[in-house]
Amino acid sequence: MEPRVIDTAGVQALVDALLARGYTVVGPTVRSGAIVNAPITSVEQLPRGWGDDQEAGRYRLRGRGDDALFGFASGAQSAKPVFFPTEEVLWRGRRTPDGFTVEAEDLQDDRRDDQPGADAPYALLGVRSCDLAAIGIQDTVLTGRRPDAAYAARRAAAFVVAVTCSDPGGTCFCVSTGTGPRPGPGRGAPYDLALTELLEPGAHRFLVEVTSDRGAEVLGDIGSTSATAADLEAADGVADRAARRMGRELETDGLKELLYAAAESPVWDDVATRCLACANCTAVCPTCFCTDVEDVTDLTGSLAGRNRVWDSCFDADFSLLHGGRVRASTGSRYRQWMTHKLAAWIDQFGMSGCVGCGRCITWCPAAIDITHEAAVLRREAAEQEALP
Amino acid sequence: MSRPKLAVWKFASCDGCQLTLLNCEDELIPLAGEVEIAYFPEATRAVVEGPYDLSLVEGSITTPGDLERIEQVRRASRRLVTIGACATAGGIQALRDFADVDEFRSIVYAHPEYVETLGQSTPVAAHVPVDFELRGCPIDRGQLLEVLSAEIQGRAPRIPRHSVCFECKRRGTVCVTVAHGTPCLGPVTQAGCGALCPAYERGCYGCFGPQDTPNTASIAARLRRDGMAEDEVLRVFRTFNAGAEAFRRESVRHEAGAGVGRGRKGEP
Numbered sequence: 001m002e003p004r005v006i007d008t009a010g011v012q013a014l015v016d017a018l019l020a021r022g023y024t025v026v027g028p029t030v031r032s033g034a035i036v037n038a039p040i041t042s043v044e045q046l047p048r049g050w051g052d053d054q055e056a057g058r059y060r061l062r063g064r065g066d067d068a069l070f071g072f073a074s075g076a077q078s079a080k081p082v083f084f085p086t087e088e089v090l091w092r093g094r095r096t097p098d099g100f101t102v103e104a105e106d107l108q109d110d111r112r113d114d115q116p117g118a119d120a121p122y123a124l125l126g127v128r129s130c131d132l133a134a135i136g137i138q139d140t141v142l143t144g145r146r147p148d149a150a151y152a153a154r155r156a157a158a159f160v161v162a163v164t165c166s167d168p169g170g171t172c173f174c175v176s177t178g179t180g181p182r183p184g185p186g187r188g189a190p191y192d193l194a195l196t197e198l199l200e201p202g203a204h205r206f207l208v209e210v211t212s213d214r215g216a217e218v219l220g221d222i223g224s225t226s227a228t229a230a231d232l233e234a235a236d237g238v239a240d241r242a243a244r245r246m247g248r249e250l251e252t253d254g255l256k257e258l259l260y261a262a263a264e265s266p267v268w269d270d271v272a273t274r275c276l277a278c279a280n281c282t283a284v285c286p287t288c289f290c291t292d293v294e295d296v297t298d299l300t301g302s303l304a305g306r307n308r309v310w311d312s313c314f315d316a317d318f319s320l321l322h323g324g325r326v327r328a329s330t331g332s333r334y335r336q337w338m339t340h341k342l343a344a345w346i347d348q349f350g351m352s353g354c355v356g357c358g359r360c361i362t363w364c365p366a367a368i369d370i371t372h373e374a375a376v377l378r379r380e381a382a383e384q385e386a387l388p
Numbered sequence: 389m390s391r392p393k394l395a396v397w398k399f400a401s402c403d404g405c406q407l408t409l410l411n412c413e414d415e416l417i418p419l420a421g422e423v424e425i426a427y428f429p430e431a432t433r434a435v436v437e438g439p440y441d442l443s444l445v446e447g448s449i450t451t452p453g454d455l456e457r458i459e460q461v462r463r464a465s466r467r468l469v470t471i472g473a474c475a476t477a478g479g480i481q482a483l484r485d486f487a488d489v490d491e492f493r494s495i496v497y498a499h500p501e502y503v504e505t506l507g508q509s510t511p512v513a514a515h516v517p518v519d520f521e522l523r524g525c526p527i528d529r530g531q532l533l534e535v536l537s538a539e540i541q542g543r544a545p546r547i548p549r550h551s552v553c554f555e556c557k558r559r560g561t562v563c564v565t566v567a568h569g570t571p572c573l574g575p576v577t578q579a580g581c582g583a584l585c586p587a588y589e590r591g592c593y594g595c596f597g598p599q600d601t602p603n604t605a606s607i608a609a610r611l612r613r614d615g616m617a618e619d620e621v622l623r624v625f626r627t628f629n630a631g632a633e634a635f636r637r638e639s640v641r642h643e644a645g646a647g648v649g650r651g652r653k654g655e656p
Contacts, residue, residue, distance in 0.1 A: 032562040032589060057610070059567045076562050086558040274609075277601040278575035279550065283557035294546055299418045299537050310558060315550040316600040330601055365553075365565045365575050366606050 001210040004224035005231055008204060011069065012043040013222035014161070014193075018123040021218070023159055026082055027125035028075055033061055035075040037082065040125070047072060054169035054247070054358065057367030067204055070126055070197050073169030074357045078131045078286030079124055083154050084138060090293065092305040121157035126195070128165050129180030130172075130357040133188035134286030135160075140349050141289050159214065160191040166199075166238045170247035171358030173371055177250065179355040182239035185211050188355075193219060196235035207235040248358060248371045251378060252342075255352075259343040262377045263335070271373060272331035274366045279312035281360035281368075282337065287353045290318070313337050338370060392441035392540065395427035397461050399447025399454050400481055400509060404526035405472035406430045406446050415533055422540050438464035442539050445518075448474040448481060448509045455506075455515065462516035469535060470512045473525035477597050478631030480525075482509040485631055486639075509631065520545060525595040525628035528580050549600035551575050552592050555583035564591055569614050573624060576602040576634070597629040604638035618645030 006014070018025050019041060027040045030047045040046070051064040052072045064071050091104040127135070139155060142148045165174070165181035174180030179187070183194045192215030196207040207227055210216045282288040292311035297304045311318055314333050319326035327333045345353035354370070361369045396406055410431060412419065419425075426436035443465035449458055462468055473479050484492065485508045493500040512518055522535050522545075531547055538545035548554070552574035556563065564570040564586050572591030574583065578599040585592050598604070604625065611621050625639035 033567045034562040036560070036562065057566060058569075059563075076567070077560070081560065086560075272603075274603075274606050276575040276603045276606050277551070277599075278553040280553045280557065280563065280575070283553070296534075296546070297537050297541060297543075299415055299422055299533065299540065301537075301541050310554075312550070312554070315548070315554070317549065330603065363563055363566050365563070365572075365610055366603075 001216050001219075003227040003232065004208045004210070004219060005227050006206050006208055006222065006224045008043060008067070008069070010222055010224060011046075011195075011206060014218070015041065015043065015125065017218050017221040018125075018159060020221075021123075021159075023121055023123035025123045025125055026079075028070070028072070030061065034059060035061070035072050037075060037077055037079070037124075043069065046070075046126075051167055052169060054171045054362045055367075056171065056361050056369045056372075057364055059362050066199060068166070068197060068199055070163045070195070071167050071199075073165065073167055073172055074128065074130065074359055074362070076359075076363070077284060078134055078357065078359070079127055080134070080138065080286050080288075082122055082124065083135070083151055083158070084142065084289065086310045088150065088308045090306040090308055092303065094304075095302040120154050121159070122154065123159035123161065125161045126163045127160055127183075127191065128163060128357070129183045129188065130165070130174045130177075130355040131286055132160070132162055132183055132191060133174075133177075133179035133355040134357070135189035136187075137287045137349070137351060137353060137355070138289060139189055140351070141287075144349075155189075159218070160189065160193075162191040162194040164194065164196040164235065164239050165242050166197055168242050168245050168247065169358060169362070171361040171369075172246050172356060173248040173250050173358060174356035175243050175246045176248075176252060176371075177352065177354055177356035178252075181242040191215075196238055198231065198234045198238065200234070205231070207231050248356075248361070248369070250354070250356065250371045250374055252352070255374065256343040256346050258374075258377055258381055259339045261381065263339075265377060265380060267373060267377055267380060268331035268335045271334045271368060272329060274368055275314075275330050275334050276366050277314045277316070277330045277333060278365065279314040280363050280365065281370075282312040282314060283310065284359040284363045285341075286355060286357060286359070287341075288312070292318075313340070334368075338373065341370075342374070391422060391424045393426040393436060393438070394423040395438065395440040395443045395461075395465065396425075396430065397427075397443060397445045397447075398430070399445065399458065399475065399512070400450040401447030401472065401474040401479065403430060403446070405475075405524075406444075408471075408526050408529050408532055409444070412529055412533060419536065423536075439466065440464055441466045443468045445470045445475050445512050446472050448478045448511060449506070449515055450481060450509045451505055453504070458512060458515050467519045467539060468512075468516070469520045469522060469539065470518050471522045471527050471532065473523065473595065473597060473628040474509075475512045476521040476523050476632075477629045477635075478509040478511050480628050480630070482631030483626060484509055485636070486626065511631070522547065523578055523596045524580050528582070530582075531580050548579050550579055551599045552577045552579050552581070552583050552586070552596070555579045555581070556586050559583060559587060561586045564589055565610065565614070571611050571614055571616055571624065573607065575599075576604050576607045593627060594624070594635065595628055597632040598634035602634040604634050605641070608638060608642070618642050619648065622646045622648065 162183035192212040194209040341353040535545045573594035574592035577594045578596040580596045622642040625635040
């Protein structure tokens with residue numbers, strides 16, 4: 001289907017059409033000084049006129065002085081908590097007079113009200129290219145060899161409206177990772193529609209590219225006009241300008257080999273002087289997927305259950321085996337995370353685990369920068385090689 | 389099978405952690421069905437003699453009498469679980485560890501010679517073996533029930549020792565340090581409260597003491613960068629868990645910069 005054009009009223013019509021089809025629409029909104037994902041019903045809830053300034057360990061909203069709906073970089077969270085909730089009930093068991101019963105059905109949406117979208121199916125509005133790539137990675141991880149049924153069901157039911165990133169942040173590097181700034185079919189998770197916001201004064205509009213039958217159907221519900229050559233050119237311009245404004249860079253050539261060779265590098269001890277082992281990086285990373293299962297009982301022992309909760313390789317007990325912790329030092333935990341993300345992930349899943357969204361840099365209270373640490377490792381390796 | 393006997397003891401403390409047990413309103417009746425509440429003066433005058441299967445101990449050790457009594461409690465208890473910042477780290481009263489107790493005593497009491505007190509406020513585990521330490525000022529109701537359930541059922545309690553940041557992210561709270569520049573001890577503090585303060589856009593006060601791997605020097609550098617003076621940094625580490633080793637050490641590191649310390653006692 002040829003690209004179409006809608007205006008801001010058209011975005012509202014799109015939200016309405018998705019709501020009418022029974023979706024919980026999850027989109028960006030301003031809360032507590034940041035852009036977060038939350039269930040929305042109106043364009044008025046989008047971050048109209050808000051941009052952001054992001055640096056290592058620092059995030060601030062910034063008024064743009066225009067009406068842009070998507071004029072910001074990565075929000076505080078990706079789509080990860082929507083499809084892969086922070087806490088999920090796996091089963092509940094009940095003691096009965098002659099044994100016990102186990103309930104595993106109808107528990108999956110036993111979720112907190114403050115989490116995005118308490119009810120599936122979800123329609124995600126405004127998913128960036130980096131986050132689409134991340135969803136694609138999580139699809140590979142979570143629906144691969146040992147499929148996670150609840151995740152797969154939420155993903156299959158979801159409608160995705162992608163958006164071209166127009167204003168990358170100071171910690172963005174999706175050009176380096178080849179994951180953005182413009183959504184492209186076949187790159188990352190599939191999506192149904194892709195918007196590119198065109199902010200011309202007096203002609204604030206959105207180019208809509210249609211990539212699925214479902215997307216075409218929904219777009220058919222709302223009024224749109226044909227895209228002109230000027231619209232297409234303007235959209236290309238938005239993506240080109242964004243690509244030239246990456247705040248960070250990550251040299252990916254030979255990165256896997258570099259990290260494997262750096263297992264004993266002094267860099268890890270240096271990072272450990274700053275690293276808080278707080279796990280914020282893994283929690284905001286759109287691809288980190290580690291979980292723990294916790295078994296719970298009530299006081300009387302008549303009710304037991306198993307929950308799956310987000311975990312992190314920065315938690316000391318994450319590597320607790322009989323006899324002790326495999327990764328007792330903070331340096332060994334950072335090494336594990338970075339080496340898995342940028343190197344071992346490639347051997348394990350056939351792709352890097354990093355999509356260049358920059359969240360681990362922005363949301364690190366200690367301002368640790370994975371692109372900087374990679375550059376330091378590279379420089380150190382080059383110096384080693386230069387030695388006689 | 390008879391129900392296990394539960395005892396609840398108080399040392400130097402504010403009773404808030406015992407109140408957390410009384411606040412378990414919906415669970416008190418089931419609890420009374422599972423255990424015999426044998427000694428709990430805050431709740432009932434009825435006393436069932438020991439020995440006890442499980443003792444919950446609130447409060448820190450601050451007097452010579454405490455030293456004797458905690459030995460008796462230990463001898464009378466099959467399992468001993470300490471509850472709260474006082475019992476696990478010495479509590480707010482461990483601020484005395486950084487000052488001269490004789491001097492306090494002479495200023496506060498008309499007849500200081502009647503007051504017998506120790507120079508330091510210490511956790512129970514400094515004196516007798518403790519089977520489990522439940523942190524918090526006060527302790528969290530849900531965590532207390534988890535520990536009681538685990539004790540009743542003879543399993544390990546599930547009390548994570550990681551940072552408060554885990555809980556902020558799980559409940560979808562925006563990081564107050566990164567997004568607002570608000571000083572927060574969350575990254576070095578053990579989870580357990582459900583990240584209560586950051587959920588209301590306040591920084592973490594460290595009520596649950598140091599997390600498993602606390603990098604207090606790094607968070608102190610962040611606090612300084614966000615505008616805190618040395619004496620303020622010292623003070624954030626000297627609250628309810630001032631005596632917890634990682635927080636104590638970090639606060640001492642800032643004594644020189646703050647112009648305070650044991651070497652200058654006696655000044656106003």
